[in-house]
Amino acid sequence: MKYMHEYRQADTIKQLADKIADVTSQPWTIMEVCGGQTNAIVKFGLQQFLPSHIELVHGPGCPVCVTPVDIIDNAIDIAARPNVIFCSFGDMLRVPGSAKDLQSVKAEGGDIRIVYSPMDALKLAQKHPDKEVVFLAIGFETTAPANAMAAYQARAKGINNFSLLTSQFLVPPAIEAMCQSPQSRIQGFLAAGHVCTIMGYESYPQLAEKYGVPIVVTGFEPLDILQGIFLCVQQLEQGRSEVENQYSRVVSQQGNVPAQQMITEVFECQSQSWRGIGHIPHSGLRLRETFRPFDAGQKFGLPDRISSANSTDDTTGCISGEIMQGLKKPCDCIHFAKQCRPESPIGAPMVSSEGACAAYYRYATFNESVAFNKRATAQTSEKTAKRRDQ
Amino acid sequence: MTKNQIEINPECPLPFSANERVTLGHGSGGQLSHQLLTELIYPYFDNPILATGHDSALLSIGNQRLAFTTDSFVVSPLFFPGGDIGKLAIYGTVNDLAMSGAKPLYLSCSLILEEGLPMNTLSTVLASMSHTAEESGIKLVTGDTKVVEKGKGDGIYINTSGIGVVAHDICIAPQQIEKGDLIILSGDIGRHGMAVMAMREGLTFDNPLNSDCAALSDPIQSLLNEGIVIHCLRDLTRGGLATALVELSESAEKTFLVEETAIPVSDAVTGACEMLGLDPCYVANEGRFIAFIPAAQAEAALTLLRNHSVSATSCIIGSVDEGNKSQVVYKTTMGSERLMQRLPGEQLPRIC
Known part of the structure; x- marks a missing residue:
């Protein structure tokens, strides 16, 4: 398929892997920021093409x-x-929430629908004027324009039975927070290509x-990621x-200006809690005052704890x-694959297709997963033995 | 123990917590379905025939060996490019019988109809079933019809059960898989799942995407008639190619090596999967199977399979490695390796 196979060919991958090996003289730790990149790295076994002393660590760019x-x-x-x-x-x-998940609410009778775009939710609101239609608007700068557009159109068309429960994050403040962390081992970043789009x-x-770190705006195909690592x-x-x-085939320095204008029209910056990481100043978006009637939290009288430092910890x-x-x-987690x-996820990274844990579990690479492998085999033989005993 | 105490039968433990409910993921054919079967359902009905875990139960009655199977169909939408619920209801059961090497003979059919269903829709589905059954050489000989209140069904649900006769004396089972066997895939993967999904989500493609649903008994019968010693067969349904391979490697306690470059996927399926973030290896099929064949007979088997339109693009996708570790090693187009896992939960709701 055009524009896909070209980025996955064994010989070009091998050439780039050789270039990385040639240029590397010492250990380096690089973070890929986006969960989509993490997924590609694990799915395609890209670590297998790198010198053993280049370590990739997985960033917070998974909105789920x-x-x-x-x-x-x-x-x-x-x-x-109701x-x-x-x-x-x-x-x-x-x-998982603190007690259960949305799927359980659906099984208990809640009317929960999977949609692919907030605009689909807006259409549902038009179709069902007697119902309150709420869209769970999560994501980074990538989903913000579409979520903004949904609120914008709801206001323009007077669709007042529509609202957004927002949890919008901004990437650069998170990169800065990691650079400031005294524990940080990260020496370079692969920035998320789609956010930069x-x-x-x-x-x-x-x-x-300011922090003396190279930042390479990087795509999502295997060849993109290896080239990002090389640079x-x-x-x-x-x-x-x-930087x-x-x-560059997708990202320009200015980005998508009309999309940015839509974000600015509808949202304003706020401090935000990140699950598992904590409070990061100016790292989130909330609906502006003029769009508050479309804020589900406000409409349903729910507490806003995510913009304060008092958010609930993941326990x-x-x-x-x-x-x-x-x-x-x-693999360092005692609960992983157990x-x-x-x-039956304990944490969100085991759920999302962009979560590092789900990627490790699903695409456990042959060489990196010896421990995982042993566990899985032990469990299988245990089950088989049980079956035989019955 | 006092009289008032409830006696707990330790053979039937309830592995799920008391307030847990059935979710769509339990019907996905992946890890959750596996858990529901092995931890809750099997323990209640435990017997050696059920425990084999085949697509069909193999029964010996007198000197006759029979295969018996059942399947239910709840697909939405009822009509999709390349097929409909009626076709699926025949093919699904015929294919389950075919995977034990049986020649499918007779079917039962139960219809659960929702109040308000247009008669016209029902007759279109019945006509499709009738045509498909005739084409598959199987007779529908008994059945039942129930109607549920409006809102309590999804138009039509269909259950079919089938009986076939096993005329050969080879044992086709995961335990027969041997080191050195080659793994044959009968055609490109993922078309059924993506056709249904595209229809549901209103996605359109330059080249229309049709379901692969088809009867698989004829190519299997040709292999058997020509003396191919089939070690194992599995039709790829929910959970896709990956789940079928992982399940067989576990049952066989063998390591499989599979090459991504050898697995045919159409451009339309590749494109749709890339767009929706799905992996074609986990997408449902309704007219594809994998066969484990001794290497010496693999070429002959391929030639026979390619004579049937349903398996015209059959190809070798991998082999059975030495060692008895249950795992499927997947070699990517770029040469890196990883392990395949079963579909963990739900990739698509109700597609077959």
Whole structure:
């Protein structure tokens, strides 16, 4: 298929892998910010093409993973109410709240619908004027324009039975928070290509300069990611800390200006809690005063704890925060592939297709997963033995 | 123990917590379905025939070996590109029988109809079933009809059960899989799941995407008639190719090596999957199977399979490796390797 196979060919991958090996003289730790990149790295086994002393750590760019427990609890509260049609992206249904998940609410009779766009939810609101239609508007700068557009059109068309339960995050403040963390091991970043498609990358040079880290705007295909790593390692080896754009076929420096204008029209910046990570100043978006009638939290009289430092902690034992700050790997978690599995997740990264834990579980790579492998085999033989005993 | 105490039967433990409910994921054919079966359903009905876990139960009555199976169909929408619920209801059961090497003979059919269903829709589905049954050489010989109140069904639900005769004496089962066997896939994957999904989500493609639903008994019968020693067969339904491979590797306690480059996927399926973030290896099929064949007979088997339109693009996608570790090693187009897992929960709601 055009524009896909070209980025997955064995010989070009091998050439790039050789270039990375040639340029690397010492260990480096690089974070890929976006969960989509994490998924591609694990799915395609890209670590297998890298010298053993280049370590990739997985960033916080998975919206499902960082949505606070309070938002899930508010979503569950609203979705369980009669007369509500609650719309969400599919992944959010299985994210554990403090007591249960949205899928359980659906099984109990809540009218919860999976949609692919907030505009589909808006159409549902027009179709069902006697119901309150709520869309769980989560995501980064990538989903913000469409969510903004839904609120904008709802206001323009007077669709007053529509509202958004928002949990919108901004990436650059999170990168800055990680750079400031004394525990951080990250020496370079692969910035999220799709976020930059919307926002451009004009805000990155000051981060690169201030914290002395190379930032490479990177795409999502195997060849993109390896090229991003190559550019990042090359900078590290040469002692440079600049911003480079690997994903120039999609990303421009200014980004998508009309999309940015739509975001600014509807949303304003606020401080935000990130699940597992904590409070990061100026790292979220909320509806502006003029769009507050479309704020589901306000409409249903629910508490707003995500913009304050008093948000609920994740008490499940999930170490997602440490994983998403590059301090640990999924395999380091005592629950990984034991109590915590995709069908019974303890934490959000085991749910989302962009979550690091789900990717490790689903695509456990042959060489990296010896421990996981042994566990899985032990469990299988245990089950087989049980079956035989019966 | 006092009289008032409830006696708990330790053979039937309730593995799910008391307030847990059935979710759509339990019907996905993946890990949750597996858990529901092995932990809740099997323990209640435990017997050696059920425990084999085949698509069909193999029964010996006198000197005659029979295969017996059942399947229910709740697909929405009722009509989709390349098929409809009626076709699926015949093919699904015929294919389950075919996977034990049986020649399908007789079917039962139960219809659960929702109040308000247009008669015209019902007759279209029945005509499709009748045509498909005739084409598959199977007779529908008994049945039942129930009607549920409006809002309590989804138009039509269909259950079919089938009986077939096993005329050969080879044992086709995961336990027969041997080191060195080659794994044959009967055609490109993911078309049924993506056709249904595209219809549901209003996605359109330059080249229309049709379901692959088809009867698989003829190609299997040709293999058996020509003396191919089939070690194991599995039709790919919910959970897709990956789930079928993982299940068989577990039952067989063998390591499979599978090459991504060898697995045919149409451009339309690849494109739709990329767009929706799905993996074609986990997408449902209704007219594809994998066969484990001794290497010496693999070429002959391929030639025979390619003579049937339903398996005209059959190809070898991998082999059975040495060692008895239950795992499926997947070699990507780029040469890296990873392990395949079962579909954990739900990839698509109710597609077959």
